[in-house]
Amino acid sequence: MSSTYQVSSRIVGNSGAPVGPYLIPPSFSQDRPDTPLVIDVPYVRGSAAASVACAIARGGDNTDFSLAWAPANAPSVAKVTVQTAHLYSDKPEDRAALFASFNAFRVALEQMELGSQQCLAPGGADAVVRAVAASIPLRFDEVLGYHYGLARGANxxxxxxxxxxxxxxxxxxxxxxxxxxxxxxxxxxxxxxxxxxxxxxxxxxxxxxxxxxxxxxxxxxxxxxxxxxxxxxxxxxxxxxxxxxxxxxxxxxxxxxxxxxxxxxxxxxxxxxxxxxxxxxxxxxxxxxxxxxxxxxxxxxxxxxxxPEIPVKVLGEWRYLPVGSTIQQLLDFYSPLFRWQMASADFLQKTRLNRMTITGLQGNVTPFGPVAVVFSQTTQYIAQPGGGQLSQWDLPLLQGDTFTSPWLGV
Structure with a gap:
């Protein structure tokens, strides 16, 4: 397990043909596909009494996500459990089922926040959703759907x-x-x-x-x-x-x-x-x-x-970029030739992308902060189930990302 985001061709080890690229979150174990994922999200408990369960169970359209709370000594930590069947699968139908479960889980979280028992603090549902989206492995063409609802072709x-x-x-x-x-x-x-x-x-x-x-x-x-x-x-x-x-x-x-x-x-x-x-x-x-x-x-x-545009810090300055902008498109702004230097170890060592997130896996309740994204030394393009190809440089940028490179002056 790594303390950084990793770009990988697969979710699980080296099994099967590559279907990624995937963005693997910090502390995610790629060699334990039989163990449910647990995501800890701190400071989101509302004013509900400790005796109120305030739980979300799997059921209906949500077959993957459930929510409970940490023991009494840490009542403000929400523990989200994600089942493995769809999480570790490359199959298009399983990826679609995981996304459907995620959206149903969002609805349940909102109902929990708005309900009379006040199980979640104001804004708590949104915080849990963002932490979950940042803590599960996502193929590059899934990232915008989980973070901004921008699924491919949905408009x-x-x-x-x-x-x-x-x-x-x-x-x-x-x-x-x-x-x-x-x-x-x-x-x-x-x-x-x-x-x-x-x-x-x-x-x-x-x-x-x-x-x-x-x-x-x-x-x-x-x-x-x-x-x-x-x-x-x-x-x-x-x-x-x-x-x-x-x-x-x-x-x-x-x-x-x-x-x-x-x-x-x-x-x-x-x-x-x-x-x-x-x-x-x-x-x-x-x-x-x-x-x-x-x-x-x-x-x-x-x-x-x-x-719609999002703020991204590029070479020390904040810029607004269209939602959907990628690392490759960001580099093309300076020179298309950078695309051909990306495979070099020197380029990868000197180029930095930090992503603001809550790293909530494996009991890590580290507060919100920047986490590095580590690219691999490859320029391989991977065919996608829905057609087309993606490389690691097609990673979409998210709000608050920070990009630096000495090769470009910063």
């Missing part, structure tokens, strides 16, 4: 505090009636910070959020700018969705329907958020909340593109 991403939205608008250029030059063109852009309130709600732009300005947005709401984003109000969850079919730049015969333009969906529960997502893609309709505040269904007006 959705869950917004988290610290992100930034880059909004590129398209304005309509009218030249003459029936002119072939009529159409939408680039009209400018803006950015908006995703933040979090003390009530653990996601909101937009801390400054505009303090303004007592009433804006009528309708149902579904239409977003024309930053003022409309702030007017959406806070919700526990916000999700950015992009349509699977969009109008072209010259299609102006009718206003685009909800479901054909990018939109923001907001809800106070993951269950309502999932229902709103299904309705958006199915027939462009809105849904009614089953609990909490009304569900937000807000589309961006015009022909707009929205890109």
């Amino acid at each position: 959705v991403v869950d917004l988290t505090p610290g992100m930034r939205l880059r909004i590129d608008t398209g304005g309509y250029d009218f030249v003459a009636p029936s002119s072939a030059w009529n159409g939408f063109g680039a009209a400018g852009g803006s950015t908006c910070t995703v933040s979090r309130s003390s009530a653990q709600d996601v909101c937009f732009d801390p400054f505009l959020g303090t303004m007592a300005t009433s804006v009528t947005l309708g149902t579904p709401a239409w977003i024309g700018g930053l003022a409309d984003l702030a007017a959406l109000g806070p919700r526990r969850h916000f999700r950015l969705v992009h349509p699977r079919t969009a109008t072209g730049p010259r299609q102006t015969s009718a206003a685009p329907a909800f479901g054909r333009t990018p939109a923001l969906l907001g809800a106070d529960t993951l269950t309502d958020l999932a229902a709103a997502t299904t309705a958006y893609f199915r027939d462009g309709t809105c849904v009614t909340a089953t609990s909490g505040r009304p569900v937000v269904s807000a589309a961006f007006a015009g022909r707009t593109s929205i890109v």
Whole structure:
């Protein structure tokens, strides 16, 4: 076992053909596929009495994750147990089952936090989810799904505090009636910070959020700018969705329907958020909340593109990069030639990626902090079950990552 993240072609030792690359978390044992994984997450217990079990058992859509608490001498430590059948498997159906269990476990955690017994502290469900996502082995094309809900081909991403939205608008250029030059063109852009309130709600732009300005947005709401984003109000969850079919730049015969333009969906529960997502893609309709505040269904007006960005520290300076950016794309910013130096031991020794995480495996309750990612001395590309190939340099960057290299000046 290692105290760092490791890039590996396999989850278990050297058995079978490589299906990775996988990101192996610190203290994860690759030679014990018959032993359930236990993840310790400190400081998340709510105000519930010690006599309240506050446990989550496996069942239904969740066949892999359960939660209990440490002995009485450490009541604030949540112990998440992950079963082995799907965790150590390379089979696509098993990886999909593990992800489905993870999402069902998220719902159970949220219900535990919001319940009357207050089993989890405010924000505790999110802390457990992030610790679990950082403590299980993930193939590179799974990383964004567990951390941001960005599964391949799903066209959705869950917004988290610290992100930034880059909004590129398209304005309509009218030249003459029936002119072939009529159409939408680039009209400018803006950015908006995703933040979090003390009530653990996601909101937009801390400054505009303090303004007592009433804006009528309708149902579904239409977003024309930053003022409309702030007017959406806070919700526990916000999700950015992009349509699977969009109008072209010259299609102006009718206003685009909800479901054909990018939109923001907001809800106070993951269950309502999932229902709103299904309705958006199915027939462009809105849904009614089953609990909490009304569900937000807000589309961006015009022909707009929205890109969520995350802060990454690159060579000593913080930069916002699009969600989905990889190590290889980061290096390409400086020179594509670095790709051909990656196999050298000298490059690997001098290039550093640190990932902010809670290393909760094997009873290690080390507080949140940076953990190094160690790359292997290989440039091998591995075929993926769904098609295409991945190398170790296709590792997606996450919010808070720190990248340094003396070869690039820092």
